[in-house]
Amino acid sequence: MATAQLPSAKLQRWAKSPFYFNTAANLVRIEREQARSLGELLEGLHTCPDDSIFQHTFRTLQEHHFIREGFSNDFAHWAFESCNEVGLAERLASLDIREFTSISKLREHIIAIVENYLKTNSRARERAAMEPFYFCASDTIVIPTTIVARNLQEFSDGLEKVSLNSIHYHFIDARLRLKLNSNDFSVWLDQEMDMGPLADRLNRVDIYTATLQDVRRQIVRDIQFAM
Amino acid sequence: MNDHIQEEHATTKEIPSAPDVESPLRERRKHPRISETPPVPAPPPRLEDYAPIIGQAYIDELRYLAQRLRDKSLKMVNSTAVGGGVAEILSQLIPLMNELGVSTKWEVITGGNDFFEVTKGFHNALHGGEYNLTKDAKEIFLHYNEQNRRRMEFVEDFVVIHDPQPVGLIASKQNTRGKWIWRCHIDLSNPHPDVWGFLRPMVEQYDATIFSSPAFARQLSIPQYLFYPCIDALSEKNKELDDSYLDKVCDDFGIDRKRPIVTQISRFDRLKDPVGVIQAYKLAKKYVDCQLVLAGGGASDDPEGAVVLKEVEDEAGSDPDIIILNLPPWSALEINALQRVSTIVVQKSIKEGFGLTVAEALWKNKPVIASAVGGIPTQIVHKLTGVLVHSVEGTAYQMRYLLTHPEFAACLGRNGHEHVKENFLLTSNVRRWLTLFQVLLGTGHLSGPGQT
Numbered sequence: 001m002a003t004a005q006l007p008s009a010k011l012q013r014w015a016k017s018p019f020y021f022n023t024a025a026n027l028v029r030i031e032r033e034q035a036r037s038l039g040e041l042l043e044g045l046h047t048c049p050d051d052s053i054f055q056h057t058f059r060t061l062q063e064h065h066f067i068r069e070g071f072s073n074d075f076a077h078w079a080f081e082s083c084n085e086v087g088l089a090e091r092l093a094s095l096d097i098r099e100f101t102s103i104s105k106l107r108e109h110i111i112a113i114v115e116n117y118l119k120t121n122s123r124a125r126e127r128a129a130m131e132p133f134y135f136c137a138s139d140t141i142v143i144p145t146t147i148v149a150r151n152l153q154e155f156s157d158g159l160e161k162v163s164l165n166s167i168h169y170h171f172i173d174a175r176l177r178l179k180l181n182s183n184d185f186s187v188w189l190d191q192e193m194d195m196g197p198l199a200d201r202l203n204r205v206d207i208y209t210a211t212l213q214d215v216r217r218q219i220v221r222d223i224q225f226a227m
Numbered sequence: 228m229n230d231h232i233q234e235e236h237a238t239t240k241e242i243p244s245a246p247d248v249e250s251p252l253r254e255r256r257k258h259p260r261i262s263e264t265p266p267v268p269a270p271p272p273r274l275e276d277y278a279p280i281i282g283q284a285y286i287d288e289l290r291y292l293a294q295r296l297r298d299k300s301l302k303m304v305n306s307t308a309v310g311g312g313v314a315e316i317l318s319q320l321i322p323l324m325n326e327l328g329v330s331t332k333w334e335v336i337t338g339g340n341d342f343f344e345v346t347k348g349f350h351n352a353l354h355g356g357e358y359n360l361t362k363d364a365k366e367i368f369l370h371y372n373e374q375n376r377r378r379m380e381f382v383e384d385f386v387v388i389h390d391p392q393p394v395g396l397i398a399s400k401q402n403t404r405g406k407w408i409w410r411c412h413i414d415l416s417n418p419h420p421d422v423w424g425f426l427r428p429m430v431e432q433y434d435a436t437i438f439s440s441p442a443f444a445r446q447l448s449i450p451q452y453l454f455y456p457c458i459d460a461l462s463e464k465n466k467e468l469d470d471s472y473l474d475k476v477c478d479d480f481g482i483d484r485k486r487p488i489v490t491q492i493s494r495f496d497r498l499k500d501p502v503g504v505i506q507a508y509k510l511a512k513k514y515v516d517c518q519l520v521l522a523g524g525g526a527s528d529d530p531e532g533a534v535v536l537k538e539v540e541d542e543a544g545s546d547p548d549i550i551i552l553n554l555p556p557w558s559a560l561e562i563n564a565l566q567r568v569s570t571i572v573v574q575k576s577i578k579e580g581f582g583l584t585v586a587e588a589l590w591k592n593k594p595v596i597a598s599a600v601g602g603i604p605t606q607i608v609h610k611l612t613g614v615l616v617h618s619v620e621g622t623a624y625q626m627r628y629l630l631t632h633p634e635f636a637a638c639l640g641r642n643g644h645e646h647v648k649e650n651f652l653l654t655s656n657v658r659r660w661l662t663l664f665q666v667l668l669g670t671g672h673l674s675g676p677g678q679t
Contacts, residue, residue, distance in 0.1 A: 023288055023291075025288070025292055025658055025661070025662040026662070027452055027659060027662045027663055027666055028452065028453040029450060029451065029452055029453070030438060030441045030444045030451040030452065030453055032446050063649060063650060064608070064611075064646075065649070066642060066645035066646070066649065067608075067611050067612075067642055067645075069611060069638075077608070081609060131442075131604070132442075134441030134442065134444075136441060136453065139662070139666045141292070141662055141665050141666065143288060143291045143292055144291070145287065145288070145291060146287075161283075161284060162284055163282065163284035163285050163287075163288055165285075165288065166284070
C-alpha cells in the first residue's frame with residue numbers, strides 16, 4: 001500500500017506577498033526617422049526616442065522569440081542584410097540586452113559600437129544601404145491577468161498557464177522596470193519566498209540560445225526541482 | 228511531407244532522370260477536375276475556436292484587453308462589401324470584435340461608376356502610376372464622399388476608414404466625439420504627387436493612421452501604426468485538412484504525392500513572374516527530380532491574364548511535370564490542399580503588395596523561396612523563416628538546396644509557422660486593434676521602457 005508523501009517544507013512555504021502575473025500588449029508606431037546609410041543610422045540613434053531603442057532590441061527579440069539560430073536585434077540584422085557590413089553586424093548581434101537596466105545605457109552602447117566601426121571603416125558611413133532602416137517605436141499596455149501565486153506550486157502552475165507575452169514581460173522587460181540585473185520572478189523568489197539560490201538560477205537562464213517557450217520550460221523545471 | 232526529399236547534395240549526385248509519369252496521371256494533368264460551383268460558406272469561427280491554435284492564455288488576454296472597451300463602439304467603413312482583401316478581413320474581424328463585447332458595425336460607401344473610375348485611377352496613381360488629376364476627378368471624389376457623409380451617422384467611439392475611397396468622410400469628425408483612424412492597405416511609398424497632395428490634407432485630420440509596413444508609410448504629422456495584414460487560420464484557405472482530401476486534390480489535378488512538389492500560387496500576372504518560376508524549375512530539374520505546380524486564377528475574366536497563361540503554357544512546353552491550373556475564385560480549399568502537399572512553395576514576384584500567400588505557406592510549415600519585394604522581407608527573415616531570392620538563378624539554386632537538405636527546409640518551415648503565429652494571424656490583429664483603441668483613449672496601463 002502506498003503512503004502519501006508529506007509535501008516538502010518549500011512546497012508548504014507561503015509567500016510574504018503573492019505574485020500577480022501581468023502581461024503586456026504592444027503596438028508598433030512608425031517613427032519619422034529613416035536611415036539610408038550607417039551615418040544616418042548613427043544620427044537616428046542619437047535622436048530617436050527611448051521607445052525606438054526598446055522596440056528594436058527588447059521588442060524585436062520578443063517578436064522573434066521562436067528563433068534559436070541567431071536573431072538578436074534589428075540594428076544587427078539591418079547592418080548585415082542591407083549594408084553588408086558583416087563585422088558591424090557581428091558586434092551589434094553580440095549585444096545582450098540582459099546586461100542593461102536602462103535604455104540610455106543601451107543606447108550609448110549601440111552608438112559606441114557603430115561609432116567605433118565607422119572610425120576604422122570610414123567609407124561605410126555614406127555608402128547607401130539596399131533598404132532603409134525605418135525607426136519604429138513601441139506603445140505598451142500592461143494587462144493584469146487573474147493568475148496569482150502564493151506558494152511555489154501555484155507559481156509553477158501560473159508559469160505554465162500564462163502566455164509567452166507574460167513571460168517576456170516579467171523575465172526580460174522587467175530589467176528596465178526594476179533597474180536591476182534581475183527579473184520579476186527572481187526578485188519575488190528572493191524577497192517573498194526567501195529562495196535566493198533558486199532566484200539566481202532562474203536569472204542565469206539563457207534567452208539567446210533558447211526560444212521563449214524553452215525559457216519557460218527551463219524556469220518551470222528549475223522550480224519543480226527546487227520543490 | 229519531406230520524407231521523399233533526396234538527402235544527397237545536389238552537386239555530388241548523379242542527375243536523376245524523371246520517373247515516367249504514369250498514364251492516368253498524365254491524362255488527369257491534361258483534364259484536371261476543377262470545381263464549377265462555389266461551396267456553401269462556413270459560419271464564422273468563434274473566439275474559443277482559436278484556443279487550440281494560439282493557446283488559451285492568448286484568448287484570455289484578448290478578453291482582458293477587451294474588458295476595458297466593453298462600453299465602446301466601433302464603426303468600420305470601406306468601399307466594397309464582397310470581393311477584395313479588405314472586405315475579407317472585415318468579414319472575419321467584425322464577428323470577433325462583437326464577441327469580445329466591442330459593439331462593431333460595418334458600413335460600405337456607395338458611388339456611381341464615375342466615382343469608382345476615379346478611385347481606381349487614384350489607386351494606381353498612389354502605387355506610383357501615371358495619372359492626370361483633373362478638376363473633374365477631384366469634384367467627383369468629393370461629391371460622392373459628401374453624399375455618403377450626409378447619409379451616414381458617426382456616433383461611435385472609434386471610426387475606422389479603410390483605404391482612400393472614403394477618406395473624405397473625415398469632414399464629419401468635427402461634429403463627432405469619436406477617434407478617427409485611417410487604415411491604409413496600399414503601398415504609399417511612391418505615390419503620384421498630385422493625388423497624394425490632394426488626399427494628404429484629409430488624411431492628416433485623422434487621429435491616427437495604420438500602414439501594413441513601415442516602407443509603405445509617408446511622413447505625416449499624425450501618429451502612424453504598424454498592423455501587418457493577416458490570415459485566418461480557420462478559413463477555408465488555411466484550416467487543417469484531412470489527408471484523404473489532399474489525396475483527392477492530387478488525384479483531381481494529376482499530382483504525384485510520392486515525388487517532390489514545388490508550387491507557386493498566384494494569379495496569372497507578369498508581376499508574379501510565373502515564366503521565371505518555370506525557368507528556375509528547369510534549371511533545378513537538371514539536378515533534382517520534382518514536379519512544378521503553377522496554380523492561380525485571373526485567366527478567365529482578365530484578357531491580360533489569358534495572355535500570360537498562354538506565355539506560361541508556351542514556356543512549359545511539353546514537360547509532363549509542369550502542372551498549370553487555372554482555378555476559379557472559389558478554390559480556397561483546393562489552394563489550401565496544394566500548399567499542404569507541396570515540398571517547397573515559391574513566390575517569385577517582381578512587384579508585390581504584402582504578399583500574404585507567403586504567410587499562408589509559412590503557416591503550413593512550408594519552406595518558402597520568395598523574392599525580396601514588397602512586404603515579403605517582413606515575413607521572410609532570410610535563412611531563418613524562409614529564403615529570399617533576387618533572380619531566376621537564385622531561385623533555382625534554392626530549389627536544389629532545399630530539396631536536398633530536408634532538415635534545413637523543415638527548420639525554415641517550423642520557424643515560418645511560428646513567425647506567422649506570432650505576427651500574421653487574425654487574432655494578432657484583433658489584439659492590435661484592442662491595444663490601439665486603448666492607446667488612443669489613453670486608458671489602460673500605458674508603459675514605456677523602464678516604467679511600471
